[in-house]
Amino acid sequence: MHEYSIAEGIILTIKSIMKEERLDEVSEVIISVGDLAQIDREVLLDLLKILSSEYGLGDVKYVINSEETTFKCNYCGYSWSWSSIRDVILKDLCGDVIECDNPIHFIPDLINVFMKCPRCGSQDYSILTGYDVRLVGIKGVRHG
């Protein structure tokens, strides 16, 4: 249930921005979720709606986009995607290809500890796209 803490963090951020920017309401929040984070988007959306109500944010529209995670090796230059290697890594971490509560789910930046470049075996590579959970945009309204 790592999704709960993420949802709570997003709600706290919205509340703080409303205060800082003297907004009367927030109409839309766009969130990007990289595959690597293994976030259940439906669960995240449900939690955001529940917490919005609990925190008195009203009717906020949440848009959650998923983004493919891709990597590039800093050693040999090879590029690959998380989806191409996901099953191998999850089998190692979870004992199955089904996602579980694993260190990469909790902290995606730990990927370098658990995955090697499929071509040269280096653990020195960069994440090019699909990084983690990001707040892409918040649409706020100020009356008067």
Next chain:
Amino acid sequence: MVETNFRGYDYRDYMILDRLRNIRKSILIGSGKGGVGKSTITALLGLRMKELGINIGILDADLHGSSIPFILGVNDEVGIKEVKEGFKPLEIHGIKIMSLRMFVGSRPVPLRGDRKKEILKYLLSMTVWNSLDYLLVDLPPGMGDEQLTLMRYLRGPHIVTTIPTKTSIDVSIRYFKFISNLGFNIPAIVINNLVNSNINDDLLIKLQKSVPVGKYIIIPYCSELEESLNTGIIPKVVIKSIDELIKYLI
């Protein structure tokens, strides 16, 4: 009515502020060089403060060499536990501990700087400390990404640690200047005599001239320190020095 689109916010920044709200004070333990006993001093402080009835947490921020659980006698790969709101600290000898070791076990941790910054933000934003009197932060050696990231959020007093050698003292003077420039309060410099050397007066004079702090505290050599800490016991020979250090921190 004005509609505006706001971008560039990191939700973890707001979570960190929220999570640190119930921590009365943070104390950072750092040094310019490695191998001077920062983690040992942190563990000693944690154990003694706990004995004195203080509610203590330790953040093991040495990402490449996370060792606090190991020093305090937990050699097994314990794994990370979760509660609804985030990561549950490990509890050893009554001290709450968050360490990357709980995520990676004994695996090597190859990380570039930007990745380290992100990992520390996760540890700060997701760890559920609840309320603490003091959070002790065991910093890695150096003056790089980890220090700069953590000092942005944790503004408590900073202990500089060194061993009584020319090289270590030379680097500790540079480290002192680095954190002084960032506006940190440095209540004490700890000279950890882990190498059991005769502490040279000239070295102390050089240190005192270059580093004008309130107090220099010498931790005497103790051959059974490692084994004692494993069982959560503070050797008698070091208690007086640790108590003196605590006086300058609380």
